Amino acid sequence: MKILHIDSNHPLLINQLNDLGYTNDKDYTSSKSEIEEKIYQYDGIVIRSRFKIDKEFIDATKNLKFIARVGAGLESIDCEYALSKGIKLISAPEGNRNAVGEHTLGMILSLFNKLNKSDREIRKGKWLREENRGIELDGKTIGIIGYGNMGKAFSKKLKGFDVEVICYDIKDNIEDENCKQVSLEELQEKTDILSLHTPFNELSQKMVNTSLINGFKKSFWLINTARGSAVVTKDLVRALQNGKILGAGLDVLEYEKGSFENLFENDNLPTVFEYLINTENVLLSPHVAGWAVESKIKLAQTIVDKIKHKFY
Secondary structure: EEEEOOOOHHHHHHHHHHHHHHHHEEEOOOOOHHHHOHHOOOEEEEEEOOOOOOOHHHHOOOOOOOEEEEEOOOOEEOOHHHHOOOOEOOOHHHHHHHHEEEEEHHHHHHHHOOOHHHHHHHHHOOOOOHHHHOOOOOOEEEEEEEEOOHHHHHHHHHHHHHEEEEEEOOOOOOOOOOEEEEEEHHHHOOOOOEEOOOOOOOOOOOOOOOOHHHHOOOOOOEEEEEEEHHHHHHHHHHHHOOOOEEEEEEOOOOOOOOOOOOOOOOOOOOOOHHHHHHOOOOOEOOOOOOOOOOHHHHHHHHHHHHHHHHHO
């Protein structure tokens, strides 16, 4: 079996596939059209997010047995069309779920204790103690939307805190010992901190908008380590300005390119984004919640194990 690797990953991925007897070629620089000209030679593709695997690309394949994405989501792939062609789809949400859970918790604790704000002030010679008085996580209710791999990993991290953890998911019977499943209405009634862990799909796109936000009984904190498309930024800014949202931790942004490697689809800086980068109760990171040193290894190993299980 011949496999083409379109993005670089941890070397164990190729090394272990070599050990299993697969032929592994690398092409990290050719354009999508250039790769389409030779993809007919390959049985498998390993990709992160360099470009979309669309119908045109899939039609250029002749012998493709699988597409493996070294990451959690498959939104860069035309999954329905690939499956109709008998191509198996492989992803690795198990590989970076722990990193996402830790990053989410870190964002909350940093926001609650004003760590980034006070750090910047001290570096400028300001020693403001009362202005940087924090709040405790204990006693709060954390609401999770999307209780799959990422949501479950995050709720597990909360076991050491005296908090109530509830979740809303379109699937039934997904609660566990770390989290109680509730209706959306109950989640909106109780939540102090809302954490998003939904995959990219039609239901999650623009999910956090003015209508959803105003449905919450209390003012709340928002954490998004899922996909930027889940939050309507202008509605978030409006809620930050009027106090309905107390603060936000955003690892992902609406303006990201599909590859996740660059921020803006164009060179224009939206006015609402300028507000986000200049307000003290917003914490930003560049889509790295699942990007830990350890998760890079785990993601690669998960892909190897799944290819081995399905095709070896």
